[in-house]
Amino acid sequence: MKFLFLITFIHILPQCSGNPLSRHHTTSEEIKREIARYSDIAKAIINLAVYGNAQNRSYERLARFVDTIGPRLSGSKNLEMAIKYIFNALQEDGLENVHLEPVKVPHWERGVESAMMLAPRSYNISILGLGSSVATPPEGITAEVLVVTSFDELHKRAQDAKGKIVVYNQPYISYEETVKYRLLGAVEAGKVGAVASLIRSVTSFSINSPHTGLQKYQFDVPKIPTACISVEDAEMMARVASRGTKIVVTLKMGAKTYPDATSFNTVAEIVGSKYPEQVVLVSGHLDSWDVGQGAMDDGGGAFISWEALSLIKELGLRPKRTLRLVLWTAEEQGGVGAQQYYQLHKVNISNYDIVMESDEGTFTPMGLAFTGSDKARAILKEIMQLLQPINVTNIYENGGGTDIDFWVRDGVPGASLYDDISKYFWFHHSQGDTMTVQDPSQMNLCAAVWTVISYVIADMEERLPR
Amino acid sequence: MKFLFLITFIHILPQCSGNPLSRHHTTSEEIKREIARYSDIAKAIINLAVYGNAQNRSYERLARFVDTIGPRLSGSKNLEMAIKYIFNALQEDGLENVHLEPVKVPHWERGVESAMMLAPRSYNISILGLGSSVATPPEGITAEVLVVTSFDELHKRAQDAKGKIVVYNQPYISYEETVKYRLLGAVEAGKVGAVASLIRSVTSFSINSPHTGLQKYQFDVPKIPTACISVEDAEMMARVASRGTKIVVTLKMGAKTYPDATSFNTVAEIVGSKYPEQVVLVSGHLDSWDVGQGAMDDGGGAFISWEALSLIKELGLRPKRTLRLVLWTAEEQGGVGAQQYYQLHKVNISNYDIVMESDEGTFTPMGLAFTGSDKARAILKEIMQLLQPINVTNIYENGGGTDIDFWVRDGVPGASLYDDISKYFWFHHSQGDTMTVQDPSQMNLCAAVWTVISYVIADMEERLPR
Numbered sequence: 001m002k003f004l005f006l007i008t009f010i011h012i013l014p015q016c017s018g019n020p021l022s023r024h025h026t027t028s029e030e031i032k033r034e035i036a037r038y039s040d041i042a043k044a045i046i047n048l049a050v051y052g053n054a055q056n057r058s059y060e061r062l063a064r065f066v067d068t069i070g071p072r073l074s075g076s077k078n079l080e081m082a083i084k085y086i087f088n089a090l091q092e093d094g095l096e097n098v099h100l101e102p103v104k105v106p107h108w109e110r111g112v113e114s115a116m117m118l119a120p121r122s123y124n125i126s127i128l129g130l131g132s133s134v135a136t137p138p139e140g141i142t143a144e145v146l147v148v149t150s151f152d153e154l155h156k157r158a159q160d161a162k163g164k165i166v167v168y169n170q171p172y173i174s175y176e177e178t179v180k181y182r183l184l185g186a187v188e189a190g191k192v193g194a195v196a197s198l199i200r201s202v203t204s205f206s207i208n209s210p211h212t213g214l215q216k217y218q219f220d221v222p223k224i225p226t227a228c229i230s231v232e233d234a235e236m237m238a239r240v241a242s243r244g245t246k247i248v249v250t251l252k253m254g255a256k257t258y259p260d261a262t263s264f265n266t267v268a269e270i271v272g273s274k275y276p277e278q279v280v281l282v283s284g285h286l287d288s289w290d291v292g293q294g295a296m297d298d299g300g301g302a303f304i305s306w307e308a309l310s311l312i313k314e315l316g317l318r319p320k321r322t323l324r325l326v327l328w329t330a331e332e333q334g335g336v337g338a339q340q341y342y343q344l345h346k347v348n349i350s351n352y353d354i355v356m357e358s359d360e361g362t363f364t365p366m367g368l369a370f371t372g373s374d375k376a377r378a379i380l381k382e383i384m385q386l387l388q389p390i391n392v393t394n395i396y397e398n399g400g401g402t403d404i405d406f407w408v409r410d411g412v413p414g415a416s417l418y419d420d421i422s423k424y425f426w427f428h429h430s431q432g433d434t435m436t437v438q439d440p441s442q443m444n445l446c447a448a449v450w451t452v453i454s455y456v457i458a459d460m461e462e463r464l465p466r
Numbered sequence: 467m468k469f470l471f472l473i474t475f476i477h478i479l480p481q482c483s484g485n486p487l488s489r490h491h492t493t494s495e496e497i498k499r500e501i502a503r504y505s506d507i508a509k510a511i512i513n514l515a516v517y518g519n520a521q522n523r524s525y526e527r528l529a530r531f532v533d534t535i536g537p538r539l540s541g542s543k544n545l546e547m548a549i550k551y552i553f554n555a556l557q558e559d560g561l562e563n564v565h566l567e568p569v570k571v572p573h574w575e576r577g578v579e580s581a582m583m584l585a586p587r588s589y590n591i592s593i594l595g596l597g598s599s600v601a602t603p604p605e606g607i608t609a610e611v612l613v614v615t616s617f618d619e620l621h622k623r624a625q626d627a628k629g630k631i632v633v634y635n636q637p638y639i640s641y642e643e644t645v646k647y648r649l650l651g652a653v654e655a656g657k658v659g660a661v662a663s664l665i666r667s668v669t670s671f672s673i674n675s676p677h678t679g680l681q682k683y684q685f686d687v688p689k690i691p692t693a694c695i696s697v698e699d700a701e702m703m704a705r706v707a708s709r710g711t712k713i714v715v716t717l718k719m720g721a722k723t724y725p726d727a728t729s730f731n732t733v734a735e736i737v738g739s740k741y742p743e744q745v746v747l748v749s750g751h752l753d754s755w756d757v758g759q760g761a762m763d764d765g766g767g768a769f770i771s772w773e774a775l776s777l778i779k780e781l782g783l784r785p786k787r788t789l790r791l792v793l794w795t796a797e798e799q800g801g802v803g804a805q806q807y808y809q810l811h812k813v814n815i816s817n818y819d820i821v822m823e824s825d826e827g828t829f830t831p832m833g834l835a836f837t838g839s840d841k842a843r844a845i846l847k848e849i850m851q852l853l854q855p856i857n858v859t860n861i862y863e864n865g866g867g868t869d870i871d872f873w874v875r876d877g878v879p880g881a882s883l884y885d886d887i888s889k890y891f892w893f894h895h896s897q898g899d900t901m902t903v904q905d906p907s908q909m910n911l912c913a914a915v916w917t918v919i920s921y922v923i924a925d926m927e928e929r930l931p932r
Binding site for chain 2: 232
């Protein structure tokens with residue numbers, strides 16, 4: 001899931017003001033005609049993915065994968081197994097240049113963790129420690145709670161925070177807006193002398209479900225243990241505190257950061273027939289948080305990306321440019337695998353036509369989010385018309401993702417799948433991220449969209465302009 | 467929540483076929499005029515509850531109560547504290563004849579419980595033991611899993627079930643239809659020699675949330691430990707089994723049944739001015755399962771019932787008949803408190819005008835569900851017109867509830883609040899049953915509906931006909 005870092009959404013925000021009308025650009029009649037000639041191929045892809053032999057394949061493959069491996073945290077044995085599993089599967093699928101590119105990745109484990117409310121009543125608070133959090137001492141940290149609803153309130157009540165466990169009960173505005181409490185909650189609480197922080201999970205809906213995710217310490221601020229709690233428990237403590245009742249909590253976290261581990265980006269290709277050095281990159285990330293099954297974030301995105309190559313191969317197609325599948329590692333730790341890939345491959349940046357990532361669910365697709373020049377956008381608009389048979393023709397602003405933004409920032413056109421994310425954050429980084437939220441029909445449609453777009457870009461006479 | 471016992475929904479089902487049109491009955495013009503004269507009182511109740519001083523009161527009272535006490539299982543210290551708390555609160559509220567009526571109630575505790583999948587991978591399955599389940603041996607029960615989707619499939623595969631842990635992955639049809647797997651899953655599995663049963667939670671939506679509830683052993687069938695699992699884990703094991711992969715689980719349950727405990731139904735009244743011996747009963751149950759806060763099931767119902775008396779008292783009204791609030795104990799164990807109340811008071815059954823219970827949520831009210839004669843229904847229809855200012859005028863079939871069905875079966879008119887239960891079972895008997903699902907505005911409306919109906923029935927010249 002993108003927007004992991006502040007830097008990411010600082011980067012994204014200015015683009016929000018773009019007026020879609022101002023982006024309108026005339027595509028030459030020749031290019032329009034060329035794209036229209038892909039109509040039969042697009043229909044063949046759609047038929048195979050949605051109604052044909054490949055129906056439900058990406059779902060079935062994903063189910064078998066996550067049921068076998070489970071969640072796949074950076075540095076874990078599970079992620080290692082997952083990469084071996086997928087490496088073998090891509091080879092068995094007959095894809096080309098299947099290989100692994102090594103990456104040093106963070107290795108953090110949550111260990112045993114718990115939070116007990118001791119006063120005003122004995123109550124077991126559900127928590128999920130946040131990625132990179134330090135541990136508490138073995139006996140835990142027992143302290144009074146200070147509940148705040150914002151960083152502003154924390155700063156105003158800085159004198160009260162010293163020695164306390166700060167509980168953030170911030171309202172949910174949007175993921176992009178609200179995630180700063182998860183990212184920076186421990187730092188801001190640490191600055192004012194708090195001994196730990198508990199953060200309301202970043203979701204608009206909860207069944208007492210805590211949601212984990214990354215947080216970032218600052219070198220000059222004391223590192224305090226930090227975890228997410230459910231919306232329900234944050235609201236409960238806020239109500240209790242508002243009545244002037246003292247809340248005392250014992251937080252125990254056995255979290256530990258180990259030396260960086262070796263992991264891999266997993267790569268497979270269909271090598272281009274005419275311009276093999278030119279690359280259309282489709283991707284998702286293979287790692288996940290250590291809860292649920294990582295089926296949605298980002299199993300779905302990874303497996304529709306694989307499916308794109310499978311479908312093209314099965315149809316006996318070979319585009320002029322190379323279609324490259326990359327399954328990133330350690331995205332959840334801040335795009336670590338993708339950054340390494342970028343460092344290694346940026347020397348060839350001029351050969352990258354487009355970088356595509358699906359990392360915001362594979363629910364009912366609504367179109368494509370795109371970042372690139374007006375000229376490129378106009379071409380994409382024509383390509384989207386090929387998806388009229390499944391009525392997914394819209395093109396949106398802000399194509400990107402944690403793993404591909406390195407390239408997009410350097411001017412490479414970037415695209416991400418735009419789907420119905422209305423429930424995405426209900427499950428995101430929680431125990432609820434399982435195959436149950438995935439739908440085979442929706443995945444079929446997503447795979448069709450992903451395949452038509454990537455194939456046509458890879459096969460057109462001219463490169464996608466920058 | 468009603469429909470706890472098979473006997474309840476066997477009782478309910480035949481009524482479903484009733485044609486509402488055939489129930490149409492003419493109410494005398496005199497009664498219509500009499501009811502219309504309550505228009506100002508109805509408006510005063512609505513104004514006080516929805517816009518006036520009492521706005522959000524039932525929500526605030528409930529929040530303070532559940533935040534202080536927590537969940538309140540039959541036989542627990544929490545339930546004992548809850549009854550003391552509410553007894554004092556009703557007295558402080560100035561209600562009349564506040565008293566407790568003792569009841570012997572079941573005392574079951576879940577103890578420590580866990581389920582670990584050992585094969586094909588190590589995975590901690592979220593469970594909630596079912597009420598009245600026996601324990602496993604301390605070392606747990608380790609056995610292979612047999613997944614079935616129905617009792618039919620279990621019977622067909624009876625030979626395979628011996629020595630296995632039966633996992634039910636039944637689809638969710640409706641609560642009434644599907645709850646039989648929770649109620650009878652252990653018995654049916656026990657009959658075919660299974661060593662334990664794990665049952666997919668009875669809900670249409672889940673964030674890996676198990677839902678507990680009652681189950682019933684049969685005297686001539688071996689008692690095997692039984693728990694609910696999440697929809698996600700039931701589906702996951704079904705997928706794994708469908709691939710021919712062997713699943714092994716270790717189930718540990720420390721559940722224990724203690725000797726029956728003493729509990730109480732809590733009663734308060736506004737004594738009738740003219741026919742004090744005649745009773746209009748409004749009710750909800752005070753006990754809950756031992757998860758979440760029991761805010762929805764049935765904190766909301768109990769507290770809008772209390773609110774009805776508070777609002778009438780605050781408006782200086784005193785109906786001709788006695789308005790009696792009963793907060794039942796041990797509903798979740800099968801209407802135990804209500805049965806005792808019925809045994810004790812049925813000698814006065816002729817004095818009961820109507821029994822009302824709110825135990826299906828206090829979400830946006832849509833009307834009243836009613837069971838009674840056509841004549842009584844026609845009068846209720848008129849009374850519902852008084853609720854036009856808040857547009858809650860519908861009347862539905864099948865008024866009832868676990869706690870009041872004893873009376874309804876004997877011919878006493880019965881009514882239950884009919885509200886928007888579209889998400890009710892998402893939270894029902896799970897850790898998600900907290901104040902977060904309650905909404906103060908919705909509770910205001912429910913309280914207004916409940917108060918207008920109960921007051922008018924208690925005050926009309928003539929009794930509600932049977």
